[in-house]
Amino acid sequence: MRVTIADVAQAAGVSKTTVSRVLNTRAEVDASTAAKVRDVINRMGYVPSSGAVGLARGSSRTVGMLVPSLTWPWMGEVLQGVVDTVEAADFGLLLFTCNRGTESVARFTHQVSARAFDGLIVVEPENTLDMLTALHRDGLPVVLVDDRGHHPEFPSVTAANFEGGASAARHLLADGRREPLVLTGPQRFGCVRDRLAGFRATCAERGIGVGLVAEGDFTEADGRACVRRLLAEGREFDAVFAHNDLAAIGVLGALRDVGRRVPDDVAVVGFDDIPVARHTEPSLTTVRQPMREMGETAARMLLARLAGGASPTSPVVLPTEVIVRGSAPAH
């Protein structure tokens, strides 16, 4: 059978209390006693049961992570950032998705109440916000990785959306573009409004109006359809700022279909810098969101909170960066 703290105690000729103390490196233990115990521990290959420790201490050294979907193009980077940070702190990561609606949410809340983890990282909690608010008020530490909404109730990390939009505008204007189309995401998202506002503000500074703004839904199909429709209506533009890369890919497709050259006739800038971006034809210039860093930051914030620290009351904003590729080269 597996070796327990009692086995170690017996083999070392001390009490379980003493073994526990050397395990938790309490100062009070005599050096030679500690050495002896450590020796036995190593010899027997003893590792404390995480379940028992958790029960006794009332915490599990585990954080939960709730994501809407694991197959979104940028999710892997966020996850990797979180996992790296959490593992480095010797915490476990319990992963949940809520892609199957009510059932998943119910299952998830259950896990929460079961105290399976000490704190929670949530990525874009669109349908789960009410539940999260309740849990948070109930004492569960929560950190959001979230660009979509503004949720002052939670500590959160987000990308510099306003500045990202502004940098897209600067890039296009520097290239001499004067008639931009902005293809936004759903305008109910905070990130969308911020990206648009940043783009507009910069254009306004330079005396350029943004006449053409279309609301999309972040999908490739929609990006393609939208550009087709506008061209069919006779609208003209020499640049497109799409609010995410998938939509930008749809834009590239539509432009190719109708024979407009990118970037000669129309320059295209996306947002996100998902892995596909470097492989489109032409490759996609885009405003990069530092997804991995966002995951790392969220995890660090949560761990700090669990260690007793305070959480920032305003969102932590990470910088974006224009990645220049073929679809909108430098001037």
Next chain:
Amino acid sequence: MRVTIADVAQAAGVSKTTVSRVLNTRAEVDASTAAKVRDVINRMGYVPSSGAVGLARGSSRTVGMLVPSLTWPWMGEVLQGVVDTVEAADFGLLLFTCNRGTESVARFTHQVSARAFDGLIVVEPENTLDMLTALHRDGLPVVLVDDRGHHPEFPSVTAANFEGGASAARHLLADGRREPLVLTGPQRFGCVRDRLAGFRATCAERGIGVGLVAEGDFTEADGRACVRRLLAEGREFDAVFAHNDLAAIGVLGALRDVGRRVPDDVAVVGFDDIPVARHTEPSLTTVRQPMREMGETAARMLLARLAGGASPTSPVVLPTEVIVRGSAPAH
């Protein structure tokens, strides 16, 4: 404070034993007693502590998953398949990576010994195989999602690599191609040898020799370099079968660079069907691996094993499928 089984027992006027029995839907409980207890449970919002249950029962209703990296293009699909299956069975999923070498491995083994989970799913365990073998012999149920090696010791799920290679050959031959180049992955991987063997066997059946085989390393850069080098050496081919999509993308790039037209001059078939494949120029014909289904299958196998069932002794092989796109159209 949080409500415990003792609180429920007291409020319902029964013993903890009885509460536990209705919790675990044992038959012996009187119907009206059970109803009363259930009522109290709902009213108090009681959920058993997973840690305490785990300790008492000796199992955690949690499975672990160990992956080499979370940012590989197809990992999200595997993960999603595993998570969906595991969640549906009311198990938790503890996620680990071993991308930081020895340190991560050590940390991970520690978690295992701590009995943080009941069983383990491992994706492509290149450096961790010795450790896994030890754990498995020690009684930890393990299932592999693994195309790279052949590990008879473990239950595993894999894609039909031989047949996948054969189908790539059939597709290219049907299109009239007669001089294929095969750009393999590292030949120490079982999947690579199988894909190559399947391709060769089908060509041989049709009387076509495979004169040109190059060993690559699965990266885009290598795929590009390899094709460049072969062309510079004056080698000719009218088709490329790359053993993964990333390498195939490199191939497309190299061919474009030197002005060869795809698919007119050279047809290209990849392997995997990662998300990028539909967005390359031309879009990539590829042999699809059913990543999500592989994740689901592995999870189901592990859960069955944890429920006391036996595991299949030979690998479970899931079918591949040729996804026809622009780089190698149907004849």
Next chain:
DNA sequence: CTGAAAGCGCTTACAG
């Protein structure tokens, strides 16, 4: 510096 005992919140023989 060290240990006996209680406690964390459950489950499970065992007895009735």
Next chain:
DNA sequence: CTGAAAGCGCTTACAG
């Protein structure tokens, strides 16, 4: 059908 008690493997006052 129901409950008192022991036990799962730890930690932590408390006493010495």
